[in-house]
Amino acid sequence: MKVMTCPLNGPRNISEFTYGGEFKQMPDPQTCSDAEWADYVFNSEDILGVVREWWMHNPSSYWFLVERHTGSDEILRTFDPKEVFNARVEFTAVTAKETAR
Amino acid sequence: MPFNLLKYGLSSEYPVEVDLPAPKELKSSYDVVIIGGGGHGLATAYYLSKYHGITNIAVLEKGYLGGGNTARNTAVIRSNYLTSEGVRFYAESVRMFEGLSNEFDFNIMYSHRGQLTLAHTDATVRSFRQRAEVNKHFGGRTEMIDRQQIRELVPSLNLDPGHLPVIAGLWHIDGATARHDAVAWGYAKQAAKRGVEIHQLTEVQELVIENGTITAVKTNRGTIKCGCAVQAVAGMSSQLMKKAGIRSPIQTFPLQAMVTQPFKPFLDPLVSSSALHCYVQQTSRGEVVFGGGSDPYPLLNTRSTLDLKESLLAHAIEMFPFLANAKLMRQWAGITDMTPDYSPIMGLSPVNNYYLDAGWGTWGFKATPICGKTMAELVASGGKVPELIRPFGLERFSTFQQVNEMGATAASH
Numbered sequence: 343m344k345v346m347t348c349p350l351n352g353p354r355n356i357s358e359f360t361y362g363g364e365f366k367q368m369p370d371p372q373t374c375s376d377a378e379w380a381d382y383v384f385n386s387e388d389i390l391g392v393v394r395e396w397w398m399h400n401p402s403s404y405w406f407l408v409e410r411h412t413g414s415d416e417i418l419r420t421f422d423p424k425e426v427f428n429a430r431v432e433f434t435a436v437t438a439k440e441t442a443r
Numbered sequence: 444m445p446f447n448l449l450k451y452g453l454s455s456e457y458p459v460e461v462d463l464p465a466p467k468e469l470k471s472s473y474d475v476v477i478i479g480g481g482g483h484g485l486a487t488a489y490y491l492s493k494y495h496g497i498t499n500i501a502v503l504e505k506g507y508l509g510g511g512n513t514a515r516n517t518a519v520i521r522s523n524y525l526t527s528e529g530v531r532f533y534a535e536s537v538r539m540f541e542g543l544s545n546e547f548d549f550n551i552m553y554s555h556r557g558q559l560t561l562a563h564t565d566a567t568v569r570s571f572r573q574r575a576e577v578n579k580h581f582g583g584r585t586e587m588i589d590r591q592q593i594r595e596l597v598p599s600l601n602l603d604p605g606h607l608p609v610i611a612g613l614w615h616i617d618g619a620t621a622r623h624d625a626v627a628w629g630y631a632k633q634a635a636k637r638g639v640e641i642h643q644l645t646e647v648q649e650l651v652i653e654n655g656t657i658t659a660v661k662t663n664r665g666t667i668k669c670g671c672a673v674q675a676v677a678g679m680s681s682q683l684m685k686k687a688g689i690r691s692p693i694q695t696f697p698l699q700a701m702v703t704q705p706f707k708p709f710l711d712p713l714v715s716s717s718a719l720h721c722y723v724q725q726t727s728r729g730e731v732v733f734g735g736g737s738d739p740y741p742l743l744n745t746r747s748t749l750d751l752k753e754s755l756l757a758h759a760i761e762m763f764p765f766l767a768n769a770k771l772m773r774q775w776a777g778i779t780d781m782t783p784d785y786s787p788i789m790g791l792s793p794v795n796n797y798y799l800d801a802g803w804g805t806w807g808f809k810a811t812p813i814c815g816k817t818m819a820e821l822v823a824s825g826g827k828v829p830e831l832i833r834p835f836g837l838e839r840f841s842t843f844q845q846v847n848e849m850g851a852t853a854a855s856h
């Protein structure tokens with residue numbers, strides 16, 4: 343079986359993991375247009391080449407990032423998300439009145 | 444008599460029937476360029492020439508005729524979908540399939556078997572009831588059946604596989620199968636007879652778009668001008684759409700299948716279970732075909748994997764235990780252009796005169812005739828979208844109007 347190296351648990355069978363989708367930036371739902379939001383929710387890059395994507399190790403529920411070639415099926419790199427998320431993200435709470443439009 | 448036959452065989456005037464004329468040089472311009480020589484592209488060319496008198500058409504195929512997913516699918520033909528939009532569309536396709544051999548004067552080995560889907564949970568039974576009603580309402584023939592009826596239809600089926608006893612079945616009387624290659628060949632033969640040019644080993648590499656309108660395609664054999672173009676490239680849909688600058692929701696996943704050595708006939712209906720992620724059918728040659736769910740992650744490569752084959756076969760053997768000793772003869776994969784709602788993307792695109800027949804994922808073989816017919820109408824009318832395919836427009840992903848067929852599509856094709 344194909345083996346993926348989990349940054350937390352080491353090399354494991356690929357059947358221990360779940361693919362979690364393309365890594366992409368989320369537009370701000372408060373300020374973006376409907377079209378931008380639809381593009382974020384539905385559209386894909388579907389790149390033929392090296393992609394950056396989310397994966398999860400099922401038994402430990404650990405999410406991480408993978409660089410993989412979608413033509414050759416080679417896993418090039420797996421790494422902890424803290425490499426990308428290195429600053430604190432502030433989520434401002436939205437009041438009920440604002441959401442119930 | 445044998446002597447006559449010998450004479451005929453040795454005669455220099457032996458009347459060879461040419462199905463496809465030898466390749467010609469590409470012309471510098473065509474009214475319609477169809478990208479992709481699979482069933483869908485060829486059917487579009489055929490109906491354009493048959494119903495609309497348009498014959499200045501080039502079908503461009505990068506490999507060989509019908510060598511894409513048309514050659515790789517498991518040929519399940521059915522219309523028992525979940526939405527009214529879906530059922531109306533697929534039911535028309537099933538009706539068209541019935542007459543194709545006559546129409547082509549070429550045997551597509553259409554075989555009307557019926558398709559049985561198994562329910563192992565109450566939730567599935569509820570969704571089956573809905574599908575049976577929707578199907579009946581829109582002209583299909585589908586009913587719910589119980590264990591006894593299932594036993595009579597498929598005596599060799601194990602009704603108590605492991606932890607998932609069968610509790611009911613969705614019996615789709617219209618379910619059928621056909622020789623998939625023959626469908627492509629039949630369309631090609633008849634389209635070529637009417638003057639359509641089919642060019643194999645001709646890959647479209649770039650699209651020339653001027654002021655938002657397609658004007659030409661660049662191929663490995665030179666640039667060809669076109670009045671309009673249709674893309675029908677299945678697994679390469681998202682890549683080609685990118686060349687046209689079109690955003691799409693398609694993600695490409697491999698789908699694997701396999702076939703055993705031939706057995707004497709034991710299985711008439713097509714049998715499918717989404718809880719077991721598996722469907723099984725016997726071809727007219729006696730081989731048993733197994734198909735299942737897609738690969739677990741996106742990939743644009745037709746490699747196969749042992750782990751998917753093992754888990755699929757483990758389930759197949761639970762359904763038909765005596766197949767445990769069967770020998771596999773062939774196994775393969777195709778890459779499938781999956782959409783988030785398991786419905787296709789058909790119709791207009793943001794580029795003028797560039798028409799889409801994409802997002803056919805794991806379920807597009809059964810739609811080959813109706814796709815060809817509706818795409819031909821779309822092209823011939825210069826972009827008036829036929830009623831039947833209006834729900835499948837690309838714009839549904841920006842207007843939040845998906846046509847959700849996930850429950851009726853996954854693992855049953």
Ligand SMILES: Cc1cc2nc3c(=O)[nH]c(=O)nc-3n(C[C@H](O)[C@H](O)[C@H](O)COP(=O)(O)OP(=O)(O)OC[C@H]3O[C@@H](n4cnc5c(N)ncnc54)[C@H](O)[C@@H]3O)c2cc1C
Binds near residue numbers: 516676779
């Ligand atoms: C294993 C498997 C099982 C399936 N089972 C079923 C089933 O049971 N029932 C069902 O209804 N559907 C099934 N499907 C789905 C079905 O096969 C497809 O949806 C359908 O065949 C698509 O037809 P098409 O003509 O659009 O594509 P294809 O037959 O793939 O034709 C597209 C053609 O375009 C060519 N092409 C690509 N890029 C270019 C380019 N740039 N220039 C020129 N040519 C190009 C390719 O070489 C290819 O020949 C299955 C698919 C697979 C892989």
